[in-house]
Every structure is written in structure tokens, then in C-alpha cells.
Amino acid sequence: MVDLPSNETAPAHPWENSPVLAVEHVFMRFGGLVAVNDLSFSVGRGDITALIGPNGAGKTTVFNCITGFYKPTQGMLRLEHASGATFLLERMPDFRISAKAKVARTFQNIRLFSGMTLLENLLVAQHNTLMLASGMTILGVLGLPAYRNAEKKAVERAKYWLDKTGLTARADDPAGDLPYGAQRRLEIARAMCTEPELLCLDEPAAGLNPRESAELNALLLGIRETEKTSILLIEHDMSVVMEISDHVIVLEYGTKIADGTPSEVRNDPRVIAAYLGVDDEEVEIVEEKLDQIIEGAAS
Amino acid sequence: MAAEGTANKHGPDIAAAVKDALLSGLVALALFGPLVGLRTEQNIRNELAIQQRWGLVAAIVGTIVVGRFLLLTLVWPAMAARKQHQSTIPDTGPSTLRQAVSRWFAPASVVFLFLYPVLIVSALGFQGSLKWVDNFGIQILIYVMLGWGLNIVVGLAGLLDLGYVAFYAVGAYSYALLSSHFGLSFWILLPMAGIFAALWGIMLGFPVLRLRGDYLAIVTLAFGEIIRLVLINWRDFTNGSTGISSIPKVTLFGIKFDASPDGFAKMFDLPISSAYYKIFLYYLILLLALLTAFVTIRLRKLPVGxxxxxxxxxxxACRSLGINTTNTKLTAFALGAMFAGFAGSFFAARQGFVSPESFTFMESAIIVAIVVLGGMGSMVGVALAAVAMIGGTELLRELDFLKTIFGDNFDPSQFRMLIFGLAMVAVMIWKPRGFVSSRDPTIFLSEKKVISGSLVKEGHG
Known part of the structure; x- marks a missing residue:
């Protein structure tokens, strides 16, 4: 395999300084298949970072490693809160990553609690806070006011997010009754109810029409502005990626092939060849550039 | 357009119906001809003789032909038309009457249950009330309580537990052994039996809850059988299949229900009757069942529920939201087991005798059937299903008049399982999600809307 010049030689980007998440030399092997191959990148604090690449490039696998659904075969995932608390995600079980390290996620194929109302969905997301307030259930069964106050607060937070996502009118409907775009928004609202430090979105714009995906952009920018939550997202919709992200990482066959600002990545010939593609008349120009890079690396 | 098309398709087409009915008749003749028409019997000389019963075959085939014809020409078109009619009128939501029924049904039935012994006694007198309070009242309420307990595990948490009776057995044997060996009172042993059962629930839960769906069901089933086999074979401890008899009865603040001078009847100057004890037990199990209901209703509105x-x-999704799923499953398992333990200790005290016979897989199956039939997660539904299943069984014993029709050898309770099976198939066709298929939300912002059962999942273990 050709050793391409790595980005370490490139000028330092702002996200290298005190990143919220640092992924270092992560490998994920399934038997003989290497799904993620020596992947390192940083997610800047307060940035919107996009992870793109062709299907099967290992994007969702990276997400599953970050959120603890897979244990990486090798490598380190360091998460640092604004407060300075540091967590090594590869050592934590999945539910603790959400509860303690404050990483929230959504799923490529929406996973809502479809038989529960929108409000209930958002209350389940605040389980750990409410569980403490209910004195591990014992005080709650007795109906003490401490728990009732905590529940009121939780409902307030749920209302806040329902407002933000434009779902207040349907708060008492079952989540399974919502149209597709609204389900996507609800999933983001539910993840945000856990008060995450890092929000991981797996293809949030998949299946959305242009108007809905513009709304999604506004919602994500709003989350970054007001909640100071860092966002890591997987996306195929380039209008979303190029418009809102500060930092783009491109994967192919589990290997990182580009890492930079959207404009840097957009003009990278390797990314164009692997993923973005160009108009027919430009193909030769790109191929030439690519050859130069490969020759340069070989010599 | 579409309506016309379907109407034509389902409309009575007499010629086709006749053809279809005759064909069914032919199939029936081929099937029942040899099976029913020919019967081998020993005659007086001990020879095998063929008895021919063509009349019976003709009756069966005739019924099938006529039935099939009526189904095709009358019943199915009528049903299709009704369906068509229902789908054309917009769904205006439940009517006010239905709303009132669902609002007041539960409180009204609780009041009725408290008045039930009074009504029965005033109608039939103390002696006549025995059967109705004991066989119907107490027996049904035990299963209501077990159903509600298992509802936590199967209905709410979605974990299919086929060995629930094991915890019932733990509760029953805890009371039986501790009261007969150490003379502890029911009121101390009731919570202890619950705690023991809950501990067993946790012990079983730890290794087992990593499994999902069918695998969990099989292992819980095995656990139920293990408990029963231990009860049979550990003779020194449990007295084997002979069981434990003369288990002490329950006392009311130390007052015994017997004919002794300081017993209940003498104390209140009442004529001696065993009905007092039964009525006392009735109220005891009613309160225990209501405790189960109260705790479940309360827990549903708490984060754990x-x-x-x-x-x-x-x-x-739960794990992605920071919920410790293992602990959550364990609490459901332990709590469900605890209520089974309570019910078990009550059962032992009521029978005065326990043996492994009472804790077979059949019991587990009946309790699961009650939960599924009732509508998973619904308290009212489970209670109704318990009344239907257990009350139905008891009613079969009452159908003595059938003997005059079918002869003296006919025992309707022998047909219990057959009727159960048919009834369950029928219910699952008409109400695939159980008697109460909708789900009540636990909290609402502006308006409480009932959630249709089609959106609610059954759980995968």
C-alpha cells in the first residue's frame, strides 16, 4: 500500500488544541476484516466535525467505538470535558459513556421508543438524573416532593427541546406516529436531553427533503451556539457537510484519506477520486494530480 | 371505484359458493369417511368387527357443506361489508360511553371486589358462600396477583419468563418450612417469602439476562423445572413429592380462626363456621393483589418504570441514553419474583399443604397466558384475563346439567384444556394484542391520548 503524506506535516488546525475528543491509532478488526485501520483524528471543542466517506468506509464503526457499542481492537479514545475531566472511552461500557462521559448519539436507522409519547421519550433520556432524584425509586414510590420537583424540571427541559425541534404540538402523541423528518429531530432532541458534551449524529439528514435538511442545519448550528455542545456527524448530504461543518474527516476502507476544513477537503484530489467525484471533463485533471501525489510519496 | 371492486369480489357468487361447498364436502368425506365412518369393535365372541356409521359421516359432511356455503354467501360478505363501512367512516376516537367505561371500570370493580363477600353471604348465607368466596374469589385473585406480578416482567420490561412459577414455589416453601419448623407467624414470613423470592430472581437474573428473546424464555423455563425437581428430590429438606402438610394458618392480630375458646367465632359470639376464615383470606389476597397493582401503577410513573x-x-437506544440495562432488567425480575413470593406464601397458608405438584410448568404457562391474553402491560386486561381463565375453569365444574345431555360419564372439567385452547385461538384472532391492546401514557403535557397497541413493541427479551 502506498504511504500517502499524512496531515501531521500540515499546518496545525484550531481543533488540535484541547480537543473534546482525541481518537488515537484506533484499529477495529472483525476477524480478518479491518474495518478501521490506524485512525487518528481530533474533534475540536465547540466545532461541528463531519465524518464522510463512501459506504462501507467504517464511519458507523468509528461511531460505535466512540459510543462503546464496539470495543476497539487497539487504540485510544480520549474525551475531555470543558471542566477538565478526562475519560478513556475504550475502557468504559456503553451506558457509562453516555451517563458519565456525556457522549450522546443518534442512530442511522432511527431508534425511538415508538410506543411511548414524545414527552416520555425525552424523560427516559433523563433517566439517571431522575433516578437519583427518586432516591433509586424508594422515595419516588412514597411520592416525596423532592422527586416531583425533579420531574417538573425534567418536563421543563423536555418542553425546551420540543420547542427547539418544533414538536411541542405533538408532545402527547406516540413517537411512532411522527413523520420521518420529525422522528429524526426527536432523536436529536432526546440525545440533547442527556446534556451531552459531545453529540454524535449518524446520518441525521438521511431521507430528509431540502427544506427539512435546511431546518436541520439551523438546529445543529443552534445547538452549537447556545448549548456549546460539540457535534460529530456522519453525513452523505454534502449540502449539510459543507455548509455547517468546521472540520471534515474523510475515510475510505477504514483509513483516513483527508482531514481539514471543508474547502481543503473539497479540493483534495484523493477525496474527489474516492468519494466526491467531478464532472466528466475534469476527470483527467484530477487523475493527473493524484498520480503526482502518489509519485511524490513513492520517491 | 375501489369500494365497488371489493364489493364485487366479496359479493355472494352463488355458483362459485356451491362449487366450493361441494368441494369442501368431498374433502370432508375423504377425511371423515374412514376416520369416523368405520369403527372397529370387539363383538361378543371377542372378534374384531367393523361397525359402520355412515349416518354420522353424512351429518358431519352435511354440516360442513352447509356451513361452508353459509360462510361464503352470508358471513364473509357481511364481515367484508362491515369492514368496508368501518374504514369509510373517519375515526372519531372513542365514544363518550367507552371513555366513561374505561375511566370508571377499574374503581368500580375494586369497590365490587370489596363488597363481593358481603353480597354472597347475604344471598347464600355463610355455608353457601364458601364455594363462591373460596373457589371463585380467592382462586381468581391469586392468579390476578400472579398475573400482575408477571406483567412487570413480561408486559412492562418485555422479558419473556416461562419459569415464573419457580418464584411462587420459593414463596410457598419459604412459608411452609419456616412456619412449621420455627413457628414464625405469617405476618413475619410474608415479607420474608417475598424477599427470598426476589433474591432468587436476582440470582437467576444475573447469568440469564445477557440472553434475549427465545433463549431467555428457554432458560427461565429450565429454571422453573429445576426448582420443581429440587423440591421433589431433596427429601430431607422438602419432604419430596409427599409435600408439607398441616402448615399453620394465618391469624388476625393473633386471633385464630378455629373453634378454640379464644378463636374468632367465640370471641365475637358468632356461630362456628369455616366461612370467616375464607372471607378473611379473601380480603387478605385482595389487599395483596391491590398492593401489587398500586406498586406497579406507581412504578410506571417513576424513572425505573x-x-x-x-x-x-x-x-x-436505552444503552445509548445511559441506562444500565442489566440493573433495570434485574429490578423488573426481582420485583416480579417478589410478588410471586408473596402470592406463594399466601397460597401455602391458604391450602395448609404444599407439594411440588402445584408448581408445574402448566402453572407458568397459565400465568403467561393470562398476561398475554390480557394485553401485555395492561392491569385491567390482565385482571380480566385471570377472571376469564381461572373463573372459566371453575365454572366448568358447575356445569353438571351437561351430564343429562351427554351421559353420566361426561365431566366438563376434562375438556378444560380443549376449551382453553379454542378460546385462546379465538381471542388471538379477534384481539391479537389481548383484551386491552392500548397503552396509557405515564405522563402528558396537555392531553392524555391512548396509544394504539400497534405501535407498542412486545420486547425481545
Whole structure:
């Protein structure tokens, strides 16, 4: 395999300084298949970072490693809160990553609690806070006011997010009754109810029409502005990626092939060849550039 | 257009119906001709003789032909038309009458249950009330309580537990052994039996809850059988299949229900009757069942209850939200087991005798059937299903008049399982999600809307 010049030689980007998440030399092997191959990148604090690449490039696998659904075969995932608390995600079980390290996620194929109302969905997301307030259930069964106050607060937070996502009118409907775009928004609202430090979105714009995906952009920018939550997202919709992200990482066959600002990545010939593609008349120009890079690396 | 098309398709087409009915008759003749028409019997000389019963065959085939014809020409078109009619009128939501029924049914039935012994006694007198309070009242309420307990595990948390009777057995044997060996009172042993059962629930839960769906069901089934086999074979401890007899009865603040001078009847100057004890037991199990209901209703509105339901809906999403799914499943298992333990100790005290015979897989199956039939997660539904299943069984014993029709050898309770099976198939066709298929939300912002059962998942273990 050709050793391409790595980005370490490139000028330092702002996200290298005190990143919220640092992924270092992560490998994920399934038997003989290497799904993620020596992947390192940083997610800047307060940035919107996009992870793109062709299907099967290992994007969702990276997400599953970050959120603890897979244990990486090798490598380190360091998460640092604004407060300075540091967590090594590869050592934590999945539910603790959400509860303690404050990483929230959504799923490529929406996973809502479809038989529960929108409000209930958002209350389940605040389980750990409410569980403490209910004195591990014992005080709650007795109906003490401490728990009732905590529940009121939780409902307030749920209302806040329902407002933000434009779902207040349907708060008492079952989540399974919502149209597709609204389900996507609800999933983001539910993840945000856990008060995450890092929000991981797996293809949030998949299946959305242009108007809905513009709304999604506004919602994500709003989350970054007001909640100071860092966002890591997987996306195929380039209008979303190029418009809102500060930092783009491109994967192919589990290997990182580009890492930079959207404009840097957009003009990278390797990314164009692997993923973005160009108009027919430009193909030769790109191929030439690519050859130069490969020759340069070989010599 | 579409309506016309379907109407034509389902409309009575007499010629086709006749053809179809005759064909069914032919199939029936081929099947029942040899099976029913020819019967081998020993005659007086001990020879095998063929008895021919063509009349019976003709009756069966005739019924099938006529039945099939009526189904095709009358019943099915009528049903299709009704369906058409229902789908054309917009769904205006439940009528006010239905709303009132669902609002007041539960409180009204609780009041009725408290008045039930009074009504029975005033109608039939103390002696006549025995059967109705004991066989119907107490027996049904035990299963209501077991159903509600298992409802936490199966209905709310979505974990299929086929060995629930094991915890019932733990409760029953805890009371039986501790009261007969150490003379402890029922009121101390009732919570202890619950705690023991809950501990067993946790012990079983730890290794088993990593499993999902069918695998969990099989292992819980095995656990139920293990408990029963231990009870049979550990003779020194449990007295084997002979069981434990003369288990002390329950006392009311130390007052015994017997003919002794300081017994209940003498104390209140009442004529001696065993009905007092039965009525006392009735109220005891009623209160225990209501405790189960109260705790369940309360827990559903607490984070742990919502986590159970969320677990039933989607376990992976739960973990992504920071819920410790193992602990959540264990609490459901332990709590369900605890109520079975309470019910078990009550059962032992009521029978005065326990043996492994009472804790077979059949019991587990009946309790699961009650939960499924009632509508998973619904308290009212489970209670109704318990009344239907257990009350139905008891009613079969009352159908003595059938002997005059079918002869003296006919025992309707022998047909219990057959009728159960048919009834369950019928219910599952008409009400695939059980008697009460909708789900009540635990909290609402502006308006409480009932959630249709089609959106609620059953859980995957």
C-alpha cells in the first residue's frame, strides 16, 4: 500500500488544541476484516466535525467505538470535558459513556421508543438524573416532593427541546406516529436531553427533503451556539457537510484519506477520486494530480 | 371505484359458493369417511368387527357443506361489508360511553371486589358462600396477583419468563418450612417469602439476562423445572413429592380462626363456621393483589418504570441514553419474583399443604397466558384475563346439567384444556394484542391520548 503524506506535516488546525475528543491509532478488526485501520483524528471543542466517506468506509464503526457499542481492537479514545475531566472511552461500557462521559448519539436507522409519547421519550433520556432524584425509586414510590420537583424540571427541559425541534404540538402523541423528518429531530432532541458534551449524529439528514435538511442545519448550528455542545456527524448530504461543518474527516476502507476544513477537503484530489467525484471533463485533471501525489510519496 | 371492486369480489357468487361447498364436502368425506365412518369393535365372541356409521359421516359432511356455503354467501360478505363501512367512516376516537367505561371500570370493580363477600353471604348465607368466596374469589385473585406480578416482567420490561412459577414455589416453601419448623407467624414470613423470592430472581437474573428473546424464555423455563425437581428430590429438606402438610394458618392480630375458646367465632359470639376464615383470606389476597397493582401503577410513573418500558421498546437506544440495562432488567425480575413470593406464601397458608405438584410448568404457562391474553402491560386486561381463565375453569365444574345431555360419564372439567385452547385461538384472532391492546401514557403535557397497541413493541427479551 502506498504511504500517502499524512496531515501531521500540515499546518496545525484550531481543533488540535484541547480537543473534546482525541481518537488515537484506533484499529477495529472483525476477524480478518479491518474495518478501521490506524485512525487518528481530533474533534475540536465547540466545532461541528463531519465524518464522510463512501459506504462501507467504517464511519458507523468509528461511531460505535466512540459510543462503546464496539470495543476497539487497539487504540485510544480520549474525551475531555470543558471542566477538565478526562475519560478513556475504550475502557468504559456503553451506558457509562453516555451517563458519565456525556457522549450522546443518534442512530442511522432511527431508534425511538415508538410506543411511548414524545414527552416520555425525552424523560427516559433523563433517566439517571431522575433516578437519583427518586432516591433509586424508594422515595419516588412514597411520592416525596423532592422527586416531583425533579420531574417538573425534567418536563421543563423536555418542553425546551420540543420547542427547539418544533414538536411541542405533538408532545402527547406516540413517537411512532411522527413523520420521518420529525422522528429524526426527536432523536436529536432526546440525545440533547442527556446534556451531552459531545453529540454524535449518524446520518441525521438521511431521507430528509431540502427544506427539512435546511431546518436541520439551523438546529445543529443552534445547538452549537447556545448549548456549546460539540457535534460529530456522519453525513452523505454534502449540502449539510459543507455548509455547517468546521472540520471534515474523510475515510475510505477504514483509513483516513483527508482531514481539514471543508474547502481543503473539497479540493483534495484523493477525496474527489474516492468519494466526491467531478464532472466528466475534469476527470483527467484530477487523475493527473493524484498520480503526482502518489509519485511524490513513492520517491 | 375501489369500494365497488371489493364489493364485487366479496359479493355472494352463488355458483362459485356451491362449487366450493361441494368441494369442501368431498374433502370432508375423504377425511371423515374412514376416520369416523368405520369403527372397529370387539363383538361378543371377542372378534374384531367393523361397525359402520355412515349416518354420522353424512351429518358431519352435511354440516360442513352447509356451513361452508353459509360462510361464503352470508358471513364473509357481511364481515367484508362491515369492514368496508368501518374504514369509510373517519375515526372519531372513542365514544363518550367507552371513555366513561374505561375511566370508571377499574374503581368500580375494586369497590365490587370489596363488597363481593358481603353480597354472597347475604344471598347464600355463610355455608353457601364458601364455594363462591373460596373457589371463585380467592382462586381468581391469586392468579390476578400472579398475573400482575408477571406483567412487570413480561408486559412492562418485555422479558419473556416461562419459569415464573419457580418464584411462587420459593414463596410457598419459604412459608411452609419456616412456619412449621420455627413457628414464625405469617405476618413475619410474608415479607420474608417475598424477599427470598426476589433474591432468587436476582440470582437467576444475573447469568440469564445477557440472553434475549427465545433463549431467555428457554432458560427461565429450565429454571422453573429445576426448582420443581429440587423440591421433589431433596427429601430431607422438602419432604419430596409427599409435600408439607398441616402448615399453620394465618391469624388476625393473633386471633385464630378455629373453634378454640379464644378463636374468632367465640370471641365475637358468632356461630362456628369455616366461612370467616375464607372471607378473611379473601380480603387478605385482595389487599395483596391491590398492593401489587398500586406498586406497579406507581412504578410506571417513576424513572425505573419508564426505563422498563423503554427497554421493551428498544434496548440499544436505552444503552445509548445511559441506562444500565442489566440493573433495570434485574429490578423488573426481582420485583416480579417478589410478588410471586408473596402470592406463594399466601397460597401455602391458604391450602395448609404444599407439594411440588402445584408448581408445574402448566402453572407458568397459565400465568403467561393470562398476561398475554390480557394485553401485555395492561392491569385491567390482565385482571380480566385471570377472571376469564381461572373463573372459566371453575365454572366448568358447575356445569353438571351437561351430564343429562351427554351421559353420566361426561365431566366438563376434562375438556378444560380443549376449551382453553379454542378460546385462546379465538381471542388471538379477534384481539391479537389481548383484551386491552392500548397503552396509557405515564405522563402528558396537555392531553392524555391512548396509544394504539400497534405501535407498542412486545420486547425481545
Amino acid at each position: 419508564r426505563a422498563w418500558e423503554a427497554l421493551r421498546e428498544d434496548e440499544i
